[in-house]
Amino acid sequence: MYACLCLVFLFFTSIAEATYYPPGGFHHLSSLRQIKKSSSKSKPELPFETRYFPQNLDHFSFKPESYKVFHQKYLINGSFWRKGGPIFVYTGNEGDIDWFASNTGFMSDIAPKFKALLVFIEHRFYGESTPLGKKSPKTAETLGYLNSQQALADYAILIRSLKQNLSSEASPVVVFGGSYGGMLAAWFRLKYPHITIGALASSAPILHFDNIVPLTSFYDAISQDFKDASVNCVKVIKRSWEELEAVSTMKTGLPELSKKFRTCKGLQSIYSARDWLMSAFVYTAMVNYATAANFMAPLPAYPVEQMCKIVDGFPRGSSNLDRAFAAASLYYNYSGSKKCFEMEQPTDDHGLDGWGWQACTEMVMPMSISNQSMFPPYDNDYEAFQDQCMGRYGVKPRPHWITTEFGGKRIETVLKRFGSNIIFSNGMQDPWSRGGVLKNISSSIVALVTKKGAHHADLRAATKDDPEWLKEQRMQEVTIIEQWITQYYKDLREEE
Template sequence: MAIGFAFLWFFFFTLLSCSVSIAKIGPAFPSSLIRPEQLSQLATKNQLYETVYFTQILDHFNFNPQSYHTFQQRYLINDSFWGGAHKNAPIFVYTGNEGDIEWFAQNTGFMFETAPDFKALLVFIEHRFYGKSMPFGGNKDIAYTNASTLGYLSSTQALADYATLITDLKRNLTATESPVIVFGGSYGGMLAAWFRLKYPHITIGALASSSPILHFLNVTSPYSFNNIISHDFRSESESCYKVIKGSWQQIEDTANQQGGLDVLRKSFRICKNADVSFLESWLHTALTYTAMTDYPTPSNFLNPLPAYPVKQMCKAIDDPSTGNDTFAKLYGAANIYYNSSGSATCFQIDDNSDPHGLSGWGWQACTEMIMPTGGNTEESIFPASEWHYEDRASSCKYMFDIEPRPNWITTEFGGKDIYRALKRFGSNIIFFNGLRDPWSGGGVLKNISKSIVAIVANEGAHHVDLRFSSKEDTEWLKDVRKQEVNIIKTWISEYYSDSEYFPS
């Protein structure tokens, strides 16, 4: 049985240093897929959620004829826990990420598990240009034609979509007094935080999990991301760290020898010979995703993983039965990520499929989401390299014939000054970050005010708090979720109290 490897173009943020080669721009971020038995426990009589479509305007910020074109935006709704409009029961909204919204709805067990206690309505809104929320007649080929059509794909347009849809939904449900809390993880967490800042009259608070809102040019170091990955592996085993660090040169040296690609193919059980860059990306992705998803419990993300997968990778690398065979050690580590079932006989590492519909991120990563992550110091487990904005810009020019706007996001939402600004201006945001998550380097890691709170878990990985709970959850993870629930309860209580004094 051969197993394919999807590069997941720009799934979240660029991980590898840019070049004109699209493959080198790299993969990005996974999200969890919950187990079927968890779905069935929480499902309503018929299904987990109902699918609804909303007629959304194409351009919220102009008034030319093209702006008034519309498209069908998908959202998912579950009212089985809702206390009803007559009780002003809350509405929990997930601000959709860069992919199919059903994927994210099935990832966010925290919302389903807390909704009964809050008697909350659940809504998951799909991001424009992803999944089935495709402008231009729902035709992806047309929507992705060029910069003229993709120009309507941006974070600010998405936020305006959410504001419009939520307002219309509340009106249709006669629930204009129901408080709204927004939730999101990763890019969705960034959107949740930004939504609270841009539309405080629509949402009373936001839970932004693993949202690197500071991971932008001249704010966060381009070396931060890979430094954290390196620390994750080094903290488990110095010998494991050294094997990975030294392996890249061995791979290059072998590839340059006569018959070397065949040696690599056999060593890593690759189905057919491929350029060495594919092998390096394949290994890079396994190490990166494993660090991001280094959870204390088994998970089933893009690939099933055991609890503490970084530790398991290092155990495979340090296995004495592999002796001094670096490739055997690396293969054992990659097997943790790509072949937990043990059923794969070979790997198809040049499979560029996009099973979750994430290709729109390429445009976003080339226009406004310029997030430097590809730098490597001499201490990195990856080859030492510098990150240069010029490389990203030339790649984007090659792919889309556009110039990035690297400072737009920090101009629109704030950058270095965000702590000082939000201390006086903002309120009611929870920023969760796990320090084993490479993206935590661009996260908010300290409290900004009494109501803009940073919850930081030393052992936490990427948006672990939003996952479904498990009997194997650690005490620190239970405590994180308890803190989040208590803070949200305070927001809602304050809203109801304020409503008595300031009736609409």
């Protein structure tokens, strides 16, 4: 869930269940509480004008209710733009668009060079773009219009209208996105090639569907990140789950655990503590940036290494669970200002509620955890997942829909024949990279892969402390985008 993936957890586990959907990915994306408590509720100061576009509720039918209008939020910055110049559009993810805009400085960094107009469009049903009101019940009747196809149509209609209103219909449009937004950017280029000339899809796991990649790949990648930092660190975290289970079997287990984990309120379930730990390790691996950042939470540079230093710094004989808790506290309390931790009080400061519906309908990204992982083993249980979706929303997931609608199987052969102008960028320290496109498909559908990159690190604003490999990656992206735009204007002149 840029999450975000930017990625937000939807965790369907019953408190009493021992089998669970592991946190870390889109289809479970557990406790909203984990992320949001570590983020400021204040809106970032952004150099954008906020606007609202009247959007139809349903683009794919002609029933009277389809014409209900909602106001879709978008941000715009024309400081660098000249009429006829390119338009850079961010295809919004599962959350408040201000959050994504404040963490996508790359577009603002390169806008002066291209004299580009910047537009960030909020995804329907997230942030302020709520077609049926924020207080509407979260049921199939109200959420039935929340899906990626409707969102892409929203973007297409808004972009066309904007260009017309600006009297700049010949302006080339390049779409950008990270995580789920990156998936949308790639799919937008494939579905609406007449509207955008190219897409930069960063950390876009478009192959994480329908068993295209191994089900254990996400958690295997996280374990490898921690192993690269410290083999001992992985061993300690792996052993901590048994200690956690042992504490829970004690008569006073939950009160003892609440005290050990400094919870604000007494824990009702061992699984709350387990999810809290797992979420910290998952998100830290995702945002293992080379510089200090404040995306999911305020963290230092290379936070995985810092976590493992905490683990390895304990004296011999220390409890594995104590070490794991101390490491996780880096994620939740790097500033050291928190006196206690909320583990069972969900909050949603970034308007992320809604991913549960998408995960239960089209965004079915199955995952398992191998015995070799540092996390508790887990075998994907689709039947249980389906039952939970039926219980929560009254709908069954459609696990094959995304690959039917957008493709994914044999992607190299398929896209080589008809696709063009897509950059798939991935950093191999990002666990989502295993579901991304990691090899060039053609001369114009290219994969930029970095060994140390984390979740859509290339889309973040440049800093003086950026490593050379990140600078080089961004330079490559700028060069490719420049080629797209140059060719577009050349073709336009030849048509005149």
